[in-house]
Amino acid sequence: xxxxxxxxxxxxxxxxxxxxxxxxxxxxxxxxxxxxxxxxxxxxxxxxxxxxxxxxxxxxxxxxxxxxxxxxxxxxxxxxxxxxxxxxxxxxxxxxxxxxxxxxxxxxxxxxxxxxxxxxxxxxxxxxxxxxxxxxxxxxxxxxxxxxxxxxxxxxxxxxxxxxxxxxxxxxxxxxxxxxxxxxxxxxxxxxxxxxxxxxxxxxxxxxxxxxxxxxxxxxxxxxxxxxxxxxxxxxxxxxxxxxxxxxxxxxxxxxxxxxxx
Numbered sequence: 272x273x274x275x276x277x278x279x280x281x282x283x284x285x286x287x288x289x290x291x292x293x294x295x296x297x298x299x300x301x302x303x304x305x306x307x308x309x310x311x312x313x314x315x316x317x318x319x320x321x322x323x324x325x326x327x328x329x330x331x332x333x334x335x336x337x338x339x340x341x342x343x344x345x346x347x348x349x350x351x352x353x354x355x356x357x358x359x360x361x362x363x364x365x366x367x368x369x370x371x372x373x374x375x376x377x378x379x380x381x382x383x384x385x386x387x388x389x390x391x392x393x394x395x396x397x398x399x400x401x402x403x404x405x406x407x408x409x410x411x412x413x414x415x416x417x418x419x420x421x422x423x424x425x426x427x428x429x430x431x432x433x434x435x436x437x438x439x440x441x442x443x444x445x446x447x448x449x450x451x452x453x454x455x456x457x458x459x460x461x462x463x464x465x466x467x468x469x470x471x472x473x474x475x476x477x478x479x480x481x482x483x484x485x486x487x488x489x490x491x492x493x494x495x496x497x498x499x500x501x502x503x504x505x506x507x508x509x510x511x512x513x514x515x516x517x518x519x520x521x522x523x524x525x526x527x528x529x530x531x532x533x
């Protein structure tokens with residue numbers, strides 16, 4: 272049996288702090304200061320860019336496009352490419368202690384994607400694990416509906432002794448994801464088919480935040496002993512130190528240097 276702390280605290284108005292909290296939890300779990308921890312929460316409106324996105328030629332334009340669509344911008348904890356979190360989504364951060372953090376990357380992806388797919392099937396969704404061609408932030412461990420539209424994406428971050436597997440489920444508001452990612456991905460130079468973006472409410476009459484969250488909890492492995500967790504002062508302090516590293520300010524258009532020959 273394994274102990275699992277559940278945390279559901281939200282931080283409205285501080286999208287970069289959400290990422291910073293996940294990073295702080297990862298560090299604490301890896302150091303043995305807290306047991307395996309799962310945070311499920313409602314995020315703010317934010318486009319979460321990866322560090323790879325930062326090196327794209329027109330990254331600044333992509334950030335301005337996100338702001339133009341009403342979204343903040345932040346640096347995500349995991350790799351991949353830009354993903355959308357908004358008030359119609361449900362996000363999770365699962366931090367696990369690991370003896371060999373790199374050896375378990377694939378198994379953690381399989382565990383999390385299977386967990387989400389099973390939970391959505393409880394709500395009548397034809398949920399499948401796999402990439403949808405043309406979807407945003409493509410990945411083999413995305414969860415889709417009927418092989419047609421992406422509903423959930425996930426990514427990982429590892430440190431010595433621990434791993435963070437995080438993701439976001441679009442419960443409602445698939446149009447908001449399409450509306451912001453269409454200009455953002457155009458600036459980043461990524462292929463994106465808006466028709467591949469969906470939400471649970473588009474394919475299930477049982478879609479609600481409460482039902483999705485309850486289904487996720489019901490599908491947790493039976494060998495986990497669950498308890499309600501909390502963020503203590505040390506966690507808040509560490510997250511506050513990380514927050515600035517994940518915040519992206521609106522760039523000044525005049526400061527962007529044009530590419531040679533552009």
